[in-house]
Amino acid sequence: MASQILISEVGPRDGLQNLDQVLPTAVKKAWIAAEAAAGVTEIEVGSFVPAKLLPQLADTAEIVAFARTIPGLTVAVLVPNAKGAAAAIAAGAHKITLPLSVSETHSLANLRRTHEQVLAEARAIADLIAALPVEQRPHFEGSLSTVFGCTLEGAIPDAQVMRLAEALMQAGCDEIGLADTTGYADPAGVRNMVRMVRDVAGAAAVTGIHLHNTRGLGLANVLAGLDAGLTTFDSSLGGLGGCPFAPGASGNIVTEDLVFMLEAMGLDTGIDIPKLLATRAILAEALPDEPLYGFVPDAGLPLGFAPAIARPQHELEMAV
Amino acid sequence: MASQILISEVGPRDGLQNLDQVLPTAVKKAWIAAEAAAGVTEIEVGSFVPAKLLPQLADTAEIVAFARTIPGLTVAVLVPNAKGAAAAIAAGAHKITLPLSVSETHSLANLRRTHEQVLAEARAIADLIAALPVEQRPHFEGSLSTVFGCTLEGAIPDAQVMRLAEALMQAGCDEIGLADTTGYADPAGVRNMVRMVRDVAGAAAVTGIHLHNTRGLGLANVLAGLDAGLTTFDSSLGGLGGCPFAPGASGNIVTEDLVFMLEAMGLDTGIDIPKLLATRAILAEALPDEPLYGFVPDAGLPLGFAPAIARPQHELEMAV
Known part of the structure; x- marks a missing residue:
């Protein structure tokens, strides 16, 4: 199992494309910047599809240009053709x-x-x-x-x-x-x-x-992927996106819970969990009617929890 | 990994002991009987603690006597001393x-x-x-x-x-x-x-x-337990019990989701998922103010889903 894992945040694309409303470009930029500042190094920022099909993502070119100014960030997009x-x-x-x-x-x-x-x-x-x-x-x-x-x-x-x-x-x-x-x-x-x-x-x-968490198996499937040697996992802040069922049934796996699981296992995501959790406030403010999912945001971190980077190497080797 | 897995339903004990109300004895019996009829073969039916401490479980002796009449059911209880x-x-x-x-x-x-x-x-x-x-x-x-x-x-x-x-x-x-x-x-x-x-x-x-699902890792932890050779997993119908956080944050792992994961993996729980899902109606009626958790109850089974017992043996061997 690899000890460094890449989280690819897909919320600005997969999370937004199913919303009824269009998130303002400035909010998208603030979200992307905040997640990058929390240590997220790959973000799928949009999709190049006709604006009449997905008006939510019509500003993708501007978002890409902005995201490219963030040092160390891999700027990913979806394209249909x-x-x-x-x-x-x-x-x-x-x-x-x-x-x-x-x-x-x-x-x-x-x-x-x-x-x-x-x-x-x-x-x-x-x-x-x-x-x-x-x-x-x-x-x-x-x-x-x-x-x-x-x-x-x-x-x-x-x-x-x-x-x-x-x-x-x-x-x-x-x-x-x-x-x-x-x-x-x-x-x-x-x-x-x-x-x-x-x-x-x-x-x-x-x-x-x-992976999606439609039937609650999202993180178990991540673990299976880790065991099989995968090193990159998509997820969405607050589980935003593709949310056909309620309560608790988000489409995308929740970035916050995913990062917690990986870091608890001693795998290094490079992401600062408290900073990541703070990023939710941007979505909560801009999308007050959208449910934000996640267990860790509600339950908090375990007492004495230490992220992978702060733990002695021998402990990590034992943990993995 | 074992191919037969025992689900130990703990809802009638762990699920009920945190409720503000007392579930009537007749409803407990109906619940236990229905889960057993769905194929659950071990149920923790109560706890022998002073009734003044846990009035919710004061009828445990009667419940044990009833549960013992169900053929093939292992009747488990918690005791403090x-x-x-x-x-x-x-x-x-x-x-x-x-x-x-x-x-x-x-x-x-x-x-x-x-x-x-x-x-x-x-x-x-x-x-x-x-x-x-x-x-x-x-x-x-x-x-x-x-x-x-x-x-x-x-x-x-x-x-x-x-x-x-x-x-x-x-x-x-x-x-x-x-x-x-x-x-x-x-x-x-x-x-x-x-x-x-x-x-x-x-x-x-x-x-x-x-296992609990407080931080969303319940089923991933089950998978880790399976890999380590465990064969018995506690869970609670509807995730009832120990539910300090909302939404979606149940204390116990949800029996319905757990059984789905195991059966999808080709592991035989002996439990009929549609019958198990139908059992929720007993709790929904008796505890209308208690949230019942679970992703599979909301999302339903995948198109063409076949439980472990119905799948050809060579496919199961491949799957596990």
């Missing part, structure tokens, strides 16, 4: 993620694209990136969404998942992401999936996972 | 648990007893049991409470935990339980603790754990 990727590159994103739903039914329903059409976009994005000077090339992730099952199709055959992972690598992706879009994953499934996709894409190309 | 154990034996409990808080500060605050005084009670209970005919002897568990840390003392030294585990075995316990009374446990800590206590008590004597 090569047109979005071109905009992401123009704005200066460090990392571009293209989702490919392994359920073709879901892909057609959500993106109105077949698998082959999405793969063609992936190839076009890879071409755009290859045309850039090496030092300007963003990292390109192809993310397998609904990979643990689809609300329309149910379980997706392993062979189909592996074929699509291979196709994304052949299209020119640097990395394959795994996304439990539907909250269907369980720990055994996570371990299997990581092993399986690494078999076709290589271990170095499969390091991250996007 | 030898007097309670004598009552439990008279009522016919199959399993008796004596908690010993590894934090002496907590032990004094909650039970007004030192470690040595609790160990003396353990020896007296073992003597009571030894005086019974073999076929009438209940299983005797000594449960190490606050074992992952105490809200008054913080972390408890490993040496103290090991000394007390050994002392409980020497006092005559059949089994050592681990209880995260405070919700301080993390997955690395669970793995360490199981290894450590097994070192002194033997693997066969350390099979179960009582």
